[in-house]
Amino acid sequence: MKRVLLPLFGILLLAGCAAGPQTRNKPYPDVKVSRLLKVIDGDTFRCDIDEHSAIAGKNISIRLRGINTPELRSRNKEERRSAQLEKQRLSDLLHNARVIELRNIGRDKYFRIDADVYIDGEPLLPKLNRQYLTRGK
Structure with a gap:
């Protein structure tokens, strides 16, 4: 039994190493958004991506990597006002864009899609x- 399992384990280990660094570091390809559906808040929006199947590319929520804006549902009135301003800022930018691209797509610690x-x-x-940027913190 050990004679069979040891070579099999070695083959599986080598097969995993054969995958290039691009495969391990970048599991999802960059894509273009086909339709912007809704801006949810200052760091999240919903869209369609026609390049993907309907189950994976329709009405998907995308979270912007590197920013964390105030919450719309906050109990703090000032925070809610700031959240509404940031949502409008993102909405204006996305709705006025000719092309929206998602690069370096991944999952965050809550398993949300971020890019x-x-x-x-x-x-x-x-x-x-810039007040809400999270990179470098």
């Missing part, structure tokens, strides 16, 4: 309120 978002070839993050 670096580009509009018309430029990163979206620098166009948002």
Whole structure:
């Protein structure tokens, strides 16, 4: 039994190593958004991606990587006001974009889809309120 399992384990180990670094570090390809459906808040929106099947690419929620805006459902009135402003800012930028791209797609610690978002070839993050950026913190 050991004579069979040991070589089999070795083959499986080598097969896993044969996958290039691109496969392990970038499991999802970059995509273009086909339709912007709804801006949920200042760091999340819903869209369709026709490149994917209906089960994976219709009405999907995308969270912008690198920013965390105030919550619309906060008990704090000032925070809710700020949240509404950030939602409007994101909405204006996305609705005025000709092309919305999702790059470096992954999952965050809550298993939500998150991505670096580009509009018309430029990163979206620098166009948002720097106060809420999370990179480098």
